[in-house]
Amino acid sequence: MTQIELLREDYEDALRGLVAIPSVSSSDEGGDCRRCAEAAAALIRRFGGEARIIETGGLPGVHGRIRSGSGAPKVVIYNHLDVQPAPVEGWSIPDPFLMEIRDDGTYLGRGTTDDKGPALAALFGAVLAGRAGTPVDVELIWELEEEIGSPSFGPLLDALPAGPRPDVVAVSDTIWVSTNKPAMPYGLRGVLTFYLRLETSSGGPTHSGLTGGLARNPFAEIASLVSQCADARTGAILIPGVYDDVRPLDDEEREGFAASGWSAEAFRTAHRLNSLRSDDPADAMERIWARPTFELHGITGGYEGPGIMTAVPPRAEAKCSMRLVPDQKPERIFELVRTFVAQRNPDVEVVFDAKLEPFLGPRTGRYAEAAAAAVESAFGVRPAFTREGGSIGAVVTMQEKLGAPIVLMGLSLPEHNYHGVDENFSWRQASRGMVMFRGFLGRVAGL
Amino acid sequence: MTQIELLREDYEDALRGLVAIPSVSSSDEGGDCRRCAEAAAALIRRFGGEARIIETGGLPGVHGRIRSGSGAPKVVIYNHLDVQPAPVEGWSIPDPFLMEIRDDGTYLGRGTTDDKGPALAALFGAVLAGRAGTPVDVELIWELEEEIGSPSFGPLLDALPAGPRPDVVAVSDTIWVSTNKPAMPYGLRGVLTFYLRLETSSGGPTHSGLTGGLARNPFAEIASLVSQCADARTGAILIPGVYDDVRPLDDEEREGFAASGWSAEAFRTAHRLNSLRSDDPADAMERIWARPTFELHGITGGYEGPGIMTAVPPRAEAKCSMRLVPDQKPERIFELVRTFVAQRNPDVEVVFDAKLEPFLGPRTGRYAEAAAAAVESAFGVRPAFTREGGSIGAVVTMQEKLGAPIVLMGLSLPEHNYHGVDENFSWRQASRGMVMFRGFLGRVAGL
Numbered sequence: 001m002t003q004i005e006l007l008r009e010d011y012e013d014a015l016r017g018l019v020a021i022p023s024v025s026s027s028d029e030g031g032d033c034r035r036c037a038e039a040a041a042a043l044i045r046r047f048g049g050e051a052r053i054i055e056t057g058g059l060p061g062v063h064g065r066i067r068s069g070s071g072a073p074k075v076v077i078y079n080h081l082d083v084q085p086a087p088v089e090g091w092s093i094p095d096p097f098l099m100e101i102r103d104d105g106t107y108l109g110r111g112t113t114d115d116k117g118p119a120l121a122a123l124f125g126a127v128l129a130g131r132a133g134t135p136v137d138v139e140l141i142w143e144l145e146e147e148i149g150s151p152s153f154g155p156l157l158d159a160l161p162a163g164p165r166p167d168v169v170a171v172s173d174t175i176w177v178s179t180n181k182p183a184m185p186y187g188l189r190g191v192l193t194f195y196l197r198l199e200t201s202s203g204g205p206t207h208s209g210l211t212g213g214l215a216r217n218p219f220a221e222i223a224s225l226v227s228q229c230a231d232a233r234t235g236a237i238l239i240p241g242v243y244d245d246v247r248p249l250d251d252e253e254r255e256g257f258a259a260s261g262w263s264a265e266a267f268r269t270a271h272r273l274n275s276l277r278s279d280d281p282a283d284a285m286e287r288i289w290a291r292p293t294f295e296l297h298g299i300t301g302g303y304e305g306p307g308i309m310t311a312v313p314p315r316a317e318a319k320c321s322m323r324l325v326p327d328q329k330p331e332r333i334f335e336l337v338r339t340f341v342a343q344r345n346p347d348v349e350v351v352f353d354a355k356l357e358p359f360l361g362p363r364t365g366r367y368a369e370a371a372a373a374a375v376e377s378a379f380g381v382r383p384a385f386t387r388e389g390g391s392i393g394a395v396v397t398m399q400e401k402l403g404a405p406i407v408l409m410g411l412s413l414p415e416h417n418y419h420g421v422d423e424n425f426s427w428r429q430a431s432r433g434m435v436m437f438r439g440f441l442g443r444v445a446g447l
Numbered sequence: 448m449t450q451i452e453l454l455r456e457d458y459e460d461a462l463r464g465l466v467a468i469p470s471v472s473s474s475d476e477g478g479d480c481r482r483c484a485e486a487a488a489a490l491i492r493r494f495g496g497e498a499r500i501i502e503t504g505g506l507p508g509v510h511g512r513i514r515s516g517s518g519a520p521k522v523v524i525y526n527h528l529d530v531q532p533a534p535v536e537g538w539s540i541p542d543p544f545l546m547e548i549r550d551d552g553t554y555l556g557r558g559t560t561d562d563k564g565p566a567l568a569a570l571f572g573a574v575l576a577g578r579a580g581t582p583v584d585v586e587l588i589w590e591l592e593e594e595i596g597s598p599s600f601g602p603l604l605d606a607l608p609a610g611p612r613p614d615v616v617a618v619s620d621t622i623w624v625s626t627n628k629p630a631m632p633y634g635l636r637g638v639l640t641f642y643l644r645l646e647t648s649s650g651g652p653t654h655s656g657l658t659g660g661l662a663r664n665p666f667a668e669i670a671s672l673v674s675q676c677a678d679a680r681t682g683a684i685l686i687p688g689v690y691d692d693v694r695p696l697d698d699e700e701r702e703g704f705a706a707s708g709w710s711a712e713a714f715r716t717a718h719r720l721n722s723l724r725s726d727d728p729a730d731a732m733e734r735i736w737a738r739p740t741f742e743l744h745g746i747t748g749g750y751e752g753p754g755i756m757t758a759v760p761p762r763a764e765a766k767c768s769m770r771l772v773p774d775q776k777p778e779r780i781f782e783l784v785r786t787f788v789a790q791r792n793p794d795v796e797v798v799f800d801a802k803l804e805p806f807l808g809p810r811t812g813r814y815a816e817a818a819a820a821a822v823e824s825a826f827g828v829r830p831a832f833t834r835e836g837g838s839i840g841a842v843v844t845m846q847e848k849l850g851a852p853i854v855l856m857g858l859s860l861p862e863h864n865y866h867g868v869d870e871n872f873s874w875r876q877a878s879r880g881m882v883m884f885r886g887f888l889g890r891v892a893g894l
Contacts, residue, residue: 189656193755203719208742209636209837212770213682213734214714214723220743223670224679232671233792235660267661272650272761276661287660295655296667297756298749308640308744308766308800314719319755323659345680347722353755390656419654 004431007124011430012101014043018081018116019099019109025059025082025148033059033144036081040119040142047127049140054159056145058152063160064140066126072135073444076169076402077126077437078394079119080146086110090421105427113416115146117425118172118433121411125437129445132438136445139166143394146173150393157401166404168367168444171395172433174410175418177386178261182375185408186368187289187387188395190324190358192333195351196341197317198222205303205311212312219302219316225345226318229337230294235277235287237294237322239340245327247360249290256363256385257285270414289387292333293323323389330355356391359399361406370443371407378436409436451878454571458877459548461490465528465563466546466556472506472529472595480506480591483528487566487589494574496587501606503592505599510607511587513573519582520891523616523849524573524884525841526566527593533557537868552874560863562593564872565619565880568858572884576892579885583892586613590841593620597840604848613851615814615891618842619880621857622865624833625708629822632855633815634736634834635842637771637805639780642798643788644764645669652750652758659759666749666763672792673765676784677741682724682734684741684769686787692774694807696737703810703832704732717861736834739780740770770836777802803838806846808853817890818854825883856883 022029023036037053037060044051044064051064059082086096092108093100099109107117119142126138141160145152176183198218206215230237237243249257264279278284301316303309322337324330338350362368363385375383388408399406411433417423469476470483484500484507491498491511498511506529533543539555540547546556554564566589573585588607592599623630645665653662677684684690696704711726725731748763750756769784771777785797809815810832822830835855846853858880864870 191656191757193757195755200722201718201720206718206720207837208740208744208768209638209770209835211714211718211720211735212740212742212836213738214725214731215718215720216722216724217679217682217742219745220673220677220679223743223746224674226667227671227674230667232664232667235664267658271648271653271658271662273648273653273658273662275647275663277663278661284661288658291660293655293659295659295664295757295759296670296749297655297758297760298666298751299670299746300751302743302745303766304745304747304751308642308768310638310640310742310768311744312742313744319750321655321755321757323656388656389659390654 003128004434007434008427011120011124014120015107015112015117016099018120019111020097022097023082023144024085025145026085028059033082037062037144040081044123044140047123048130054156056152056156056159059144061144061156062140062142064142066130066138068130068133068137069135072137073167073447074137074139074164075441075444076139076141076166076404077122078141078169078171078398079122079173080115080143081119082144082147083111083114084147084419092422107425108422110423112423112425113412114418114423115173117430118411121430121433122172122437125434126441128434128438129441134442134445136441138441146394150397153394153397154401157397166402169398169402169404169406170371170440171406171408172410173392174388174408175412175414176410177384179413179415180381181259181261182379182381182383183260183386183410184372184375184383185386185388186361186363187326188359188392189389190328190330190356191321191391192324192330192355193321193353194334194337195317195353196222196225196320197315197349197351198345198347199315201314203314205313208310208312215312217312219299219313221345222299222316222318222348225341225348226296226320228344229340235293237292239336241336242292242333245329245332246292247326249286254282257289258282260384260386288389290325292325292328295321297321324358326358326360328358330357356393357396359395361408365405366447367405367407367444370447371409371440374436374439374443375409377439378432409440450575451881454881455874458567458571461567462554462559462564463546465567466558467544469544470529470558470591471532472592473532475506480529484509484591487528491570491587494570495577501603503599503603503606506591508591508603509587509589511589513577513585515577515580515584516582519584520894521584521586521611521613522888522891523586523588523613523851524569525588525616525618525845526569526620527562527590528566529591529594530558530561531594531866539869554872555869557870559870559872560859561865561870562620564877565858568877568880569619569884572881573888575881575885576888581889581892583888585888593841597844600841600844601848604844613849616845616849616851616853617818617887618853618855619857620839621835621855622859622861623857624831625710626860626862627828628706628708629826629828629830630707630833630857631819631822631830632833632835633808633810634773635806635839636836637775637777637803638768638838639771639777639802640768640800641781641784642764642800643669643672643767644762644796644798645792645794646762648761650761652760655757655759662759664759666746666760668792669746669763669765669795672788672795673743673767675791676787682740684739686783688783689739689780692776692779693739694773696733701729704736705729707831707833735836737772739772739775742768744768771805773805773807775805777804803840804843806842808855812852813894814852814854814891817894818856818887821883821887821890822856824886825879856887
């Protein structure tokens, strides 16, 4: 039995214990998130580390340390312990928070793959590195507000004990593009959300027989304005200047994407889409990972009941978002939107909602190479450097506040049903993940 | 005391009695509409007419006859006795169904102006004509489903006793454009309602970080399609062929509009609109009375909750209507919409909902002239021949089934708060209305 196999029972007990605490950050019933943080801190201590709860003003975080000597390189590993809600409908186990282990080593339960399983794989990898005397100073940062957008993550980082800046940060909260090909995303999209509002009456809806043709229709004007912002069929953004700061993909990036195992058919099926804007894989991946979007999520203010009420609405509000890519700046993009709207329909108010910077990490250099080598060594396959289309607030915050290179070493697979029913993880990914983290820490120690 | 003044107490008692029966056709609690029909039939009998309840399959109607001799011209007068709901909020009387008479002869209560007051004015006018021995055969058709779109009005007409076709039909259910200028609308807009539907996924909303840029956005595509159907700012319909059958206004019609007393400022204020598509009165009146519209009432399928959920919707449905004008045919317009949509976005389904033909009645000829002379004689002012922008289903049905010229002799004023709180009517309009109907019947008898 290998050193890793000897840890299997400990790992499964630890994961079962964390899954059993329904740390749903969006509701946090009965202080479950704090209980989860405390249980996680106890686990870190049980395996020889130091740990404490960090108060943030919101839900607490956990700060763990596994040190092998002073003056060693400092590595931060980020995970989160809060989970999505899990109504029992659709699950094939009686209770999504009572983890079930299948004979093939599959772990079924909410939080197994997102992100409690990977968090514990990182902990065990660090413990293994410590036991081997690897000269590295590991700090674990476990957040409990990731699923609600990390609103207190800045305060969490600010509340950590003072110390030297880390040499590298590893984040283990991403999904491989395909099952047999490890993926290391080095880029994330940012996001900008805003409202477009128009009020053409201070009263209620008016009778379209009495007013139609002369009364302005704010719903139609907002729909038209959004249609001028982006071509709804192709997705091309029509606001001048929006593409100015988009960093073009280079050949190496395109090669990385092509090696990821991404498939249009798998994507279409996974998301139950009838058709895609593009079936060409290179174009398709660029669209979701490396191009900005302008998305209309809904327009309120019209008639939403059954049938058709033939009234002219008095006001309308579009809910819009733009995914942004390196090197776009949310502030500049918002100004471009405002200028465009002012030109096209000056009566429309553009109301800022939220923003997050896009992220671009290293895909070359010693830390990216150490991570890639660790992944290859653990899984037997060279990882593909890809990007992700989503946004991870904590990554952007760490880049700003920790000032260290960030590598994304995810362990979740497409079939793990991230955020879905029958969320699962496996001993295979967990054990290889431990090997990956142990190997990464060893390589960083040797730099 | 004049002959008319002698009727005042009878009129007020009758109106109070009908208002006291809350004949709200949209709810019809406890059979109120049938009670109202029976009370109205009893009134007709009390004043010397014949009356019976007509069963329609829906809510009943009333058929009354006030005859002065065989072989006389036959005049149908249409009114309705059902009313809009009247929650007490905002009213200055304790109960909208307990009519209050102000010292100045104002009648406050639901249904006073729409349309119980005018119905009784017509009845009393016919009674006066009968007492004077005017050789005319008056049939009163009182509907109880007008406020819900007259769904059983065809069956009501079919259930009337067989007899010669009427010589003329008078409808008293319209509003003057301004207080001191009687208006006789000779045109009504029709309407066509339909849905534009697009489904791009068989699943639920997808995460815009994961799919945005590659997944089609059906909400945005529907918004764009609607924007291609009509210019949201100007209201101009962009679907080829839609204007082909629009009958242009002639100079006499424009003169009639100009004489109506319509004011952009009064219109804007009454509907609490911040601005209008046009401030030129001639253009403005043409827009609401004589031009077709393409109105977007709402799009469902997007995110309608608080904040912005950055999901790509799987489907969207626009609720659309078009007001149509003479000589547009709803069937042809619907085909034009279908053809246009098929060219612009073939994945979008165009789903028919409902239609009503536009109406164009006489504004010259002996019956229009008899009506105008009666109005002028009663009110001391020559009426303006105008159109209305709304649609009255019963008028279209009568035109089809009765085959007689229809004149619209309304008595409601803009300040009567049609459909609103503090709905009111007045002895002034009622008494002059009686004179108007008496005079109209006399003129028809003399033709």
